[in-house]
Amino acid sequence: MKTRARFSSLGFVVAAAGSAIGLGNIWKFPYITYANDGGSFVIVYLIAIALIGLPIMLAEILVGRRTQQSPVTAFLHFAKDVPGGKVWSGVGYLGVATGLVILSYYAVVAGWTVYYFGKCLSWSFGGFSDEIAANLGSDFGAFLGNGPVQILFHGLFMAVTVGVVASGIKGGIERVTKLLMPILMTILLLLCIVSVFSPGFGEAIRFLFHVGPIHTEAILEAVGHAFFTLSLGMGALITYGSYLGKEQSIPRDAFLITLLDTVIALMACVVMFSIIFAVPAAERAGTFTKSATILFTTLPRMFYDLPGGVIIAPVFYLLVAFAALTSTISLLEVVASFFIDKLGWGRKKAALVAGSTIFGFGVLAALSLGANSALTNWAPFGQRDAGVFGVLDYFASNWMLPVGGLMTALFVGWVLDAKLTRAELEEGHGAFKFFGLWRFLLRFVCPVAICWIIVAVIGGRAFN
Ligand code: PHE
Numbered sequence: 001m002k003t004r005a006r007f008s009s010l011g012f013v014v015a016a017a018g019s020a021i022g023l024g025n026i027w028k029f030p031y032i033t034y035a036n037d038g039g040s041f042v043i044v045y046l047i048a049i050a051l052i053g054l055p056i057m058l059a060e061i062l063v064g065r066r067t068q069q070s071p072v073t074a075f076l077h078f079a080k081d082v083p084g085g086k087v088w089s090g091v092g093y094l095g096v097a098t099g100l101v102i103l104s105y106y107a108v109v110a111g112w113t114v115y116y117f118g119k120c121l122s123w124s125f126g127g128f129s130d131e132i133a134a135n136l137g138s139d140f141g142a143f144l145g146n147g148p149v150q151i152l153f154h155g156l157f158m159a160v161t162v163g164v165v166a167s168g169i170k171g172g173i174e175r176v177t178k179l180l181m182p183i184l185m186t187i188l189l190l191l192c193i194v195s196v197f198s199p200g201f202g203e204a205i206r207f208l209f210h211v212g213p214i215h216t217e218a219i220l221e222a223v224g225h226a227f228f229t230l231s232l233g234m235g236a237l238i239t240y241g242s243y244l245g246k247e248q249s250i251p252r253d254a255f256l257i258t259l260l261d262t263v264i265a266l267m268a269c270v271v272m273f274s275i276i277f278a279v280p281a282a283e284r285a286g287t288f289t290k291s292a293t294i295l296f297t298t299l300p301r302m303f304y305d306l307p308g309g310v311i312i313a314p315v316f317y318l319l320v321a322f323a324a325l326t327s328t329i330s331l332l333e334v335v336a337s338f339f340i341d342k343l344g345w346g347r348k349k350a351a352l353v354a355g356s357t358i359f360g361f362g363v364l365a366a367l368s369l370g371a372n373s374a375l376t377n378w379a380p381f382g383q384r385d386a387g388v389f390g391v392l393d394y395f396a397s398n399w400m401l402p403v404g405g406l407m408t409a410l411f412v413g414w415v416l417d418a419k420l421t422r423a424e425l426e427e428g429h430g431a432f433k434f435f436g437l438w439r440f441l442l443r444f445v446c447p448v449a450i451c452w453i454i455v456a457v458i459g460g461r462a463f464n
Pocket residue numbers: 019020021022023024025102228229230231232234236327328330331
């Protein structure tokens with residue numbers, strides 16, 4: 001039998017943190033935090049990360065390392081020993097499908113970051129005029145509606161992602177994430193330091209950590225985002241866990257990944273809000289819409305008002321593109337490793353076929369931002385999530401991830417034997433003091449909280 005590829009000692013943490021840290025942290029989290037008035041929303045999000053996210057992360061990694069398999073074959077591995085048998089492999093298939101769905105629109109947004117990196121370079125060298133500033137919003141709209149350009153950048157991002165995954169665990173994924181993650185953290189740290197001197201810094205901190213009233217809807221949104229941002233509920237960490245060595249500590253690694261992801265999300269908020277709150281309140285109301293496009297329509301203008309903006313602006317979009325790439329790699333790896341483990345394909349063929357399929361779906365998403373009216377207006381779930389892009393995001397975040405996370409929690413908490421899960425968590429770690437607490441959270445707190453989300457979604461609320 002072929003021995004399975006392995007991450008080197010730090011490789012797993014870096015790759016998994018790279019998966020977790022992505023557009024969810026830098027694009028989505030600041031925007032939904034702004035839309036939900038910060039403060040209490042952030043607190044609920046942090047609680048969700050600790051009580052739901054971290055326990056499920058431990059569960060996913062332990063399944064991956066125990067079985068040395070990607071999701072589908074991982075669940076099949078247990079089939080003859082557990083009640084339900086092969087049925088549980090459905091969770092694995094759901095994960096593969098989720099990876100396919102998320103990546104097909106995620107890579108489109110990732111393409112935008114590359115495009116804006118190029119735009120900022122041209123502004124930095126050519127000058128950022130008042131006219132450019134005034135037209136940022138309409139230019140972004142025109143960019144979204146330009147089908148060929150959308151497909152081009154989506155395709156570009158997918159091609160790079162395929163290249164990395166095809167190069168293997170150590171030579172591809174580990175090498176690229178080990179190169180990019182330190183760059184990303186350094187840039188973000190620098191930006192954070194710059195923002196401390198921004199007149200908006202104090203207000204930004206107050207906004208992030210004040211305690212205020214909170215709506216049920218915001219609680220649901222925070223819990224849903226906890227899944228998305230930690231790459232949970234679709235087997236990404238089962239897959240990465242399958243390349244983790246037995247001498248590594250799962251509890252320590254999971255804790256580190258969660259901590260890094262959370263710190264980066266908060267840092268992204270500090271940077272973004274320091275810029276936003278530097279604008280006087282009266283003016284702000286007219287300038288900012290609390291929308292998902294804020295990263296591309298408002299931030300460029302703010303950047304070029306800052307001292308050193310000509311450098312900060314392109315560097316920032318490069319950072320977001322790096323963060324996105326280390327996440328798209330993990331999404332593609334879930335689909336590719338299914339072909340490798342279940343169908344016995346070679347890695348290159350698997351990466352190429354999975355990548356092309358996703359590119360194909362992504363074309364539909366890329367054309368649904370204005371370029372094609374039928375795709376743009378398709379709204380099976382109502383106008384709030386109209387268009388193929390909106391529908392895919394809605395379906396993945398609101399249904400596929402929570403259901404996948406729920407099933408994983410039930411499987412590891414109730415179906416797998418406590419002796420087995422304890423042994424796997426303690427392998428490479430030693431006695432795991434929090435085992436009882438972990439198992440309690442997984443068996444009771446996670447399922448109840450997730451069921452609550454699902455019921456709320458059925459009640460008609462889309463939480464992203
Ligand atoms: N966690 C990534 C982000 O925050 C997105 C992602 C979700 C990646 C699911 C892999 C799996 O951007």
